[in-house]
Amino acid sequence: MQDTPSRPYHHGDLRRAVIETALDMLAEEKGWQFTLREVARRAGVSHAAPYKHFPDKAALLAELAMIGFDRLRDALSAAKPEAPKTLRDEITPIARAYLAFGTENPALYRLMFSAEEGKAVGMHLNERALAVFDILREILRLGQAAGSIRKRPIEGQAAAGWGLIHGLTMLAIDGLLVPEKVGSAPLDAALSALVEGLGSPAT
């Protein structure tokens, strides 16, 4: 190209630039189209440059998904209350943070759960995803130890909890919860059901 003194021939850290550009495009969420060429165009490099850093498109998407899971885990950790008095007080802010993450990053969230799990990438992705899962599992474990949660197989309880919030998030993303109409009623009701279902009867 002609004169572009600002950008050196060697981008320096094109890998990171590609990822950030891609994340920006995901955030804009213009109908969930994602072309590698568009990413390269936006990053200001040629359409084949990303191939020097990612073997193919799926690899980039997998990377983005993993970053998404990391961010989700961080968001949930940050939302965890310090000294919750009840199980509900402990779970509610985390659930809200989860739902907020999904609705604020719909394209990214969808990508996270739409990556092919048959590939080798799926293994690593599942690791990150299960790290999110572990947060919930830990809460249940401590709750059972403290006696505030029924003593039942944690795997099932955790799956119920994750499934519930994941489903609500997906429905919200798909516009089937009509949040402007329903408000936060579904989340509150769902959490009530969950807390009352998982919590010890004595509580």
Next chain:
Amino acid sequence: MQDTPSRPYHHGDLRRAVIETALDMLAEEKGWQFTLREVARRAGVSHAAPYKHFPDKAALLAELAMIGFDRLRDALSAAKPEAPKTLRDEITPIARAYLAFGTENPALYRLMFSAEEGKAVGMHLNERALAVFDILREILRLGQAAGSIRKRPIEGQAAAGWGLIHGLTMLAIDGLLVPEKVGSAPLDAALSALVEGLGSPAT
């Protein structure tokens, strides 16, 4: 169909043939690729023939999604027990049927919930989707009238229930529930939580 001596120029009922071919391809689920040209190829017509029946690819996908919702509704209606003794007995077979539908038609199920909802198509699609929703809402309404379900806003309870089963189904499709390891424990646990959360304390 009978033998086609030399495929007539006019297919006769290409619209239906295209839809059925597409559904077959969805069922095969080879990695969620869906090209209009492949559908036309399989249906034995030229690559542009479907455009005489569908304005574009999205229209065909929307049609498929609607059919999917109709089938799901039928499956759930068929699974509804005649004379359930408890709330759990009533909900369990329906939930199992829902999960089975999702795991047996993963590509179709995903399509149903991935259609763009911003378009005009989304309105009709939402109608069908909400018809499924109504089944759950009706159960809750009757349950509240009979006193077996806590009297709380039905919208929230229904959202909780649908979100739960939808989330479990999606997780199962994405292979994050490792069903061969966990078995039906998540569903059972989730239903326990839901039933105990929604059901009246007296029950």
Next chain:
DNA sequence: CGCTTAAGTAGTCACTGTCAACAATGTAGT
């Protein structure tokens, strides 16, 4: 300074969705 090598480029290929022009078929009007 000259060399190797990583980083970026241009260009190709097969494929897709879509559109326009054309041909075959069925239908209606006189």
Next chain:
DNA sequence: ACTACATTGTTGACAGTGACTACTTAAGCG
């Protein structure tokens, strides 16, 4: 009956995509 027309399917073309290869350039090393 026999022609005008509308319907339906076909062919061919276009731009855009992901993947790939051969080429060019810059950067770092001896």
